[in-house]
Amino acid sequence: MxxxxxxxxxxxxxxxxxxxxxxxxxxxxxxxxxxxxxxxxxxxxxxxxxxxxxxxxxxxxxxxxxxxxxxxxxxxxxxxxxAMGKVNFGNSVSISFSAESREDADRVFAGLSEGGKIMMPMGDMFWGAYFGMATDKFGIDWMVSFDKNYQ
Missing domain, CATH: 3.30.720.100 (Signal recognition particle alu RNA binding heterodimer, srp9/1)
Incomplete structure (x- = not known):
């Protein structure tokens, strides 16, 4: 696999x-x-x-x-x-999460953005997905989406 x-x-x-x-x-x-x-x-x-x-x-x-x-x-x-040095957080990596529904996307986005920074609130996008971006309180960038065409 x-x-x-x-x-x-x-x-x-x-x-x-x-x-x-x-x-x-x-x-x-x-x-x-x-x-x-x-x-x-x-x-x-x-x-x-x-x-x-x-x-x-x-x-x-x-x-x-x-x-x-x-x-x-x-x-x-x-x-x-x-002994291995410090981790330097940046914007070179994002994790994309594909939700099972709009409600699931909203729940996950709310949890990930809590204490962090919302870069793009959840919303309907021109390509047909419900999508948002946030950096969590640990410095990790997340993309959350729901696209009924890809479920």
Whole structure:
């Protein structure tokens, strides 16, 4: 099966962000791994490569990997340890969510934009979709749409 799964990196707020996303989208965490659970001497793939480096005590509970199932897709993420530098948020990545109805689009948009910034409120677009854009309180850009022609 082919899948496209967004992977989000945070500076210590992964758990808070993913609990928020779970409250918006529902779904269940398929996996939650913390840095303190890594066996000594292991090399980690994906988010970071920390071979020969110790995780600082205050970062042991940081999320090494988390996966939230949303329908048939997974939203994944991790906290980047300070030894790997800081995550710099920007506008180079957006996550597009296709809702099942206008009501679903409104609910998800309201949840994602709460505490964030609305860039384009939900509305009917010339291409036939009901669409809006927001940056959530964690700095992630979201596009929410409902298009009855693509359901």
């Amino acid at each position: 082919r899948a496209l799964n967004p992977y989000l990196n945070f500076n210590g707020t992964t758990e808070e962000a993913f609990n928020h996303y779970k409250s918006v989208f529902g779904g269940e965490f398929q996996m939650v791994m913390r840095y303190k659970d890594i066996p000594k001497g292991e090399v980690m793939d994906g988010c970071v490569d920390m071979q020969d480096q110790e995780i600082p005590k205050e970062e042991e509970n940081y999320i090494m990997h988390i996966s939230l199932m949303i329908g048939d897709s997974a939203l994944m993420g991790c906290d980047v340890p300070s």
